[in-house]
Amino acid sequence: MNKIVVWGFRWAPPFAQGLVRDLRVRWALEEAGLAYDVQLIDFDERHAGAYRQRQPFGMVPAFEADGRGLFESGAVVHRIAAESPLLMPVDEPARAEVVSWMFAALNTVEPPIQSLLEMDLLHADEPWVALRRPAVVEAVNARLAVLAGHLGTRDCLLDRFTAADLLMATVLRFLRHTDLVDGCPTLAAYVERCEARPAFQRALAAQLADYARHAPLAA
Known part of the structure; x- marks a missing residue:
């Protein structure tokens, strides 16, 4: 890939810094040893027609390589990994395992974690949260228990670090405002x-x- 561009936000509030999903793409590119440029947008620019052509839902990241665009962080990380043996093995059975765990990170582990993140950081004062949160925490803990059981004494999800670990780690980092990961030494490590x-x-x-x-200037 040549001429790679990643779009991210110009600024994010402190609770979101280090969590915004362009980090996944930047990390994958760094692991793969690929140079890239970053284009930054304001929150309002998400709704502009020009940006919506890059990312139909007005989110970040958007991605371009060799003049061709892509969106959704998981899809972008897969594109990068597919061309990097550092992030994905070359033999097909091992590649399939990596892809399975990539989907598990985004489709199985992330949804309840994302729900908890939004409850705690965006809706904490709303009365429905107190009713709903215990069930969501239970769902998160169930996912974490399975994940910890799979890891066991392994350092990584599979035989070595891959794109699956990259995505899973970024998902688990969404829990940094809680003690749920810290309460599981296997996952914390x-x-x-x-x-x-x-x-x-x-x-x-x-x-x-x-x-x-x-950063916005202080009033």
Whole structure:
């Protein structure tokens, strides 16, 4: 891939910094050793026709490589991984395993975690949250228990770090405002290993630096 561009937000509120999904794409590109440019948009620009052509739902990230666009962070990470043996094995059975765990991260583990994140950080004062939250926490814990059981004593989901670990770690980081991951030593150590990777550190530092440069001026 040549001439890669990733779109992200110019700024995000503190609770979201380090969680916005362009981080996944930046991380994958860093792991793959691919150079890329970043284009930043304001929240209002999400609704502009020009951006909606890149991302129909007005979210981030959007992605372009060699003049061809793509959206949805999971799809973008898959595209990058498919061309990088560092993120996905070359033999088909192993690739299929990686893809299965990528989908598990986004389709099975993330939905209840995303619900809890939104309840706690966006709707905490609404009365329905107190009624609904215990069931969501139960669903999250059920997913975490299965995941921890699969990991066991492994360092990674499969034989080595892959795009599946990249996505799973970013999903688990959505729980950083809780003690749910910390309460499971297997998962806490797993996330810590993933976050310690130099490629993750570079991607995170770049995203946070963008936010710092464009932070709103204090009143």
